[in-house]
Amino acid sequence: MMDGTFTDVGRSSARRHADLLVIGGTLATPNGVERADVACAAGRIVALGDLQHSWTADATLDAKGLHVLPGVIDSQVHFREPGLTHKETLEAGTRGAVLGGVTAVFEMPNTQPLTLRAEDLQAKLDAARGRAWCDHAFYIGGSSVNAEHLEYLESLPGCAGVKVFMGSSFGDLLADENEVLCRILAHGRRRMAVHAEDEARLRDRKVIAESSGDVRQHPVWRDASSALLATQRIVTLAGDTGRRLHILHVSTAEEIAFLSDRKDRVTVEVTPHHLTLEAPECYERLGTLAQMNPPVRERRHRDALWQAIREGVVDVIGSDHAPHTLEEKSRPYPASPSGMTGVQTLVPVMLNHVHRG
Template identity: 40%
Template sequence: MEKVDLVIRGGTVVAPDRMVQAAVAIDGERIVAVGHDDLMPAGREELRADGLYLLPGAIDSHVHFRDPGYPRKENWKSGSAAAACGGVTTVFDMPNTNPPTGTLEALRLKQKAAESSYVDYGIHGLFGDDTVDRLEELLEGGVTSFKAFVGNTFGNLPAPSDGALLEGFEKLAPLGIRTVVHAENSSIMARRQQRLQDAGRNDALAHLASRPAVCEIEAIGRVLALAEWTGARVHIAHHSAADSLFVLREAKRRGVDVTVETCPQYLLLNTGDTGRLGGILRLNPPIREARHNQPLWDALMEGVIDMIATDHAPHTPEEKTRDSIWDCDCGFPGVETQMPLMLTEINRERATLMDYVRWSSVNPAKAWGLYGAKGVIAPGAHADIAVVDMARGGVLSQGRLHSLSRISPWHGRTVRGVPLHTLVRGRFVMRDGNLVEEAAGWGRSVKAVQRMPAPRPRNADSYTSAVLATPEGAPPARPLEMMP
């Protein structure tokens, strides 16, 4: 048997349903064999992984690498370096850059910036009133998916009108393309914030007071109603509240194609940390009271929440530490710290490594049409692997982050369980805990391997396109047939 490029021996391969001690053979960009040591071909290079775990590389469906437009906050090289050092092998970047990723010209700028990436990537295009007529064009240009900012956030992009949401879903449903939704009610939040500012509330908890959980309940319900009617696929970003889980649970029971992410900050932080961290903790949706933490864990275990993402949203330290909470930019870096934080909780037996692989890799791969190429350690798949030491401890330090944003709420937190090596399509991008700097630019778009399942559009005879093409006097659309 001919030699292959790399054989990893002695480790335990983790899948969502089992853990098996096995060797992994890699040739070029793909895995060619997984099995007993004796059955492996010889490798031009071998890596001993005794006592270590081989996880499919994490897929983070929610990052802001800030380029083009805000290079002082982050760029693709620094953000993807952070991902590589966090065991993350694929990221999906959000469109609230400058210019927003809502035109072909803006998309080309982002694609050019992404040429320096260490890791593979998808690009969410902007879904708004001004872009609904360009969705197909953006897909042809290379976006993998879309993002609708139903709730306002950094960049202050206007929320799409309900009419635009419906029409956009009508266009995307027959294509099977998924839309990420920042689901908060912008009108409630704008009025609340103004009332609080008028009353002189500038403290850190005022941000939470301006964005009550009902904003999430209402927005999710509205978005899911439109998705259910059209058959569009949607993804709820950074789910934060226990109170809105019932909306998702019921929608999934009815068969609505909705996937959901939450983030380590909503699982592990609460308002008890606000006094200590102040504006560092400002993000959207807000960090909530402690009563929300455990229900989010329970929802992950139940499958109501599908995956872990980070909402990696870097800013400069000065932008995070201003006197008034309203002047502090929203968000903080997270793509490098997610895996150590979550593995620490696995070590505390809050879940298993198999659960973690399902949340961090398998379910994101399925949601974005990548499963088979990514999300699994198996012959034929991309060799995207995080080699993890579950026994190694450490202390997270914002000064050692690879992100340009050197300010983090996780600074000083003790962790146990860290990635030691990260491979993206067979190439080390982190080795022995150190970034492989010459791997910059190795990352590529996942568009070429994206294969979404067959679409399931519904009520197509009521779509805008059908109405415009319907002769006067045609019968009205049939009523919504509830899903079984």
């Protein structure tokens, strides 16, 4: 049984009162799984151990028979405020996060207006103040219109970093040309997040989706080469500047093979959707509800992602939470928007995978 007290600066280890006391739960710690109580004050864990007889608290939760887990960080969510609040508000999105065991989120810049300027970032921070249920930071979009200002923008309080859309975006947020990408890479020091799909290939192949009207063609249109070409291109360009990268929602076996030898400067995110669903079954069963970018693919890709987790190639699992209304998702393909919810199901889905071994 552990019996230790962790203190913050200015907080005495003799303190015996907490805001919250969680009693009798089973904790997973670096020392193993064991029963312990948890004391929290000012939103921080301040003590672990056998505390129920030596601590008082404003509120007490009986966790006997339950596992107590730390909240997780969801590294990629697309909440819909401002501009698209008929889909979801910051309040609703962050409440869903907390209900699902997520206590911090990094939110993406493809709202309306786009998050490209300091004023856009501040507007999101202001909107979240007093309404967000969890910790949060917001990405700035890397673009041709703000490339020279990105080093300043990424240093602002509340900025999660710079996110670049090489494909699957619109207007000033799309950055698919090498000249623009090189300007973005040259301005900034923080690791840059990338949605890597090759826009030119997507445009050339869109006729596959338009002529078929069949959502089962989604991974045929946005094929593995579309993802691999973009990933290879941005990694090569970043090598010229020394910029570190974070490739979001990696979905193909080919990307994993390419990135596994470049872990010194590239980190990898995968999503529960790509780890759980497979084509064509998910499209036959769920239709456009399974439509996302990059697409859910065949089993060989899913198997490669799991192998990458086992081998330590994958650094983080993010939900890529991107809600739409059921009416919008029910439009005929390809007019149906891509994106699924996920912030509330990230932890439960992954715990199911853990349970199944």
